[in-house]
Amino acid sequence: MTENSFFSPRLSVEQVEEGKVLAPKFDGNGLLPVVTTDAETGDVLMMGVMNKEALLQTIKTGEAHYWSRSRKCLWHKGATSGLIQKVVEMRIDDDQDAVWLRVAVDGGASCHVGYRSCFYRAVPVGAEDGPLELSYTETEKAIDPKEVYGDAPNPTQL
Template structure:
């Protein structure tokens, strides 16, 4: 299915910035960053990375796929948790080195920790104490990660 999707070679600035050919620029690790927001509210849900196959599968299926840097595997968001991200719109930035997904989410959560958004804490800025605690912006978890994923240790590297 994703084998039928082809990306154009990057040939000129005009082609990349003003043309209508998809010519994504993957970094030295073969990845492109992807910011994912809720289609209805615009809330930032997560930042992930896609390799070529993840981007092709996302385009082909209309569901978000990412490359897990910690586990080194292709990852269909929601395959385990049921929190599938259905792509409402996929955009690429001006120089085609970043992706923006607008998604609707079955289960209304995207964070493996159980919160709606992976950006559930704020860092206080400005003058004040040198060491200030992070401020929670979400007061409750949307789901129990242990019930969904089990007692397995978090795969995220520290």
Template structure:
């Protein structure tokens, strides 16, 4: 284990102590929710492995682990939309991270070009499901913040279908 992280010794130590003892899942990952430090808007959800969490702590910039590319990912290294970490929080049992960030440039965080990766809503309630269409998503962001083709060119899509 990395020297920044303590071993997980007891529930009390993990939940009430001062030691960082993250619990990575069976694949060596921990989920991360990233929000805008000023607005609280959820920008994205991703994962970190041990190396990504260490680099984020050391540099003050968001690093993630790309499951589709199987590699470390410095957010903004290609696009210039670097996420500066303003606050890094961990939940009570230390198995989930919340990052509050300030994003360089246009403030966008989504590789599709929208500000947030959460740019569509799912209807709920009695009229949410149609027999013909199933569930029809509704866009909450109409205009893209940047053109991904200009920023990334013909780079492969970082998500898996």
């Protein structure tokens, strides 16, 4: 199956905003932002991006696929770690340029650092000067990253 059998051309504002066809709008780099939440709790697990292939693979398999900007390749979430994100529901926003995935995660973690969520620190709001000190919202790691990933290099680029 090709993208043409899944994605419709964007013909009008009405069709995109009120129609019943999937007509995603990828940015200039060919990407869509994706917010991923836990289907049971509603907690935000991660924010990523999808290119056309990642969106197609997610639709076809029911498992989350992303585009890795740091590695510049298609990324099947959990293929290495076993922490597969099974899509419970996929939504697209009103102008079809952002995706929301509600997922169930095998293994209970989505963050390569070991926390359940990639959003495990809070930023103080209302501060008048810095540097700002972050506070942890998760106190324990859900997985041991070295046990799951071994000595693989950290995918985050500084």
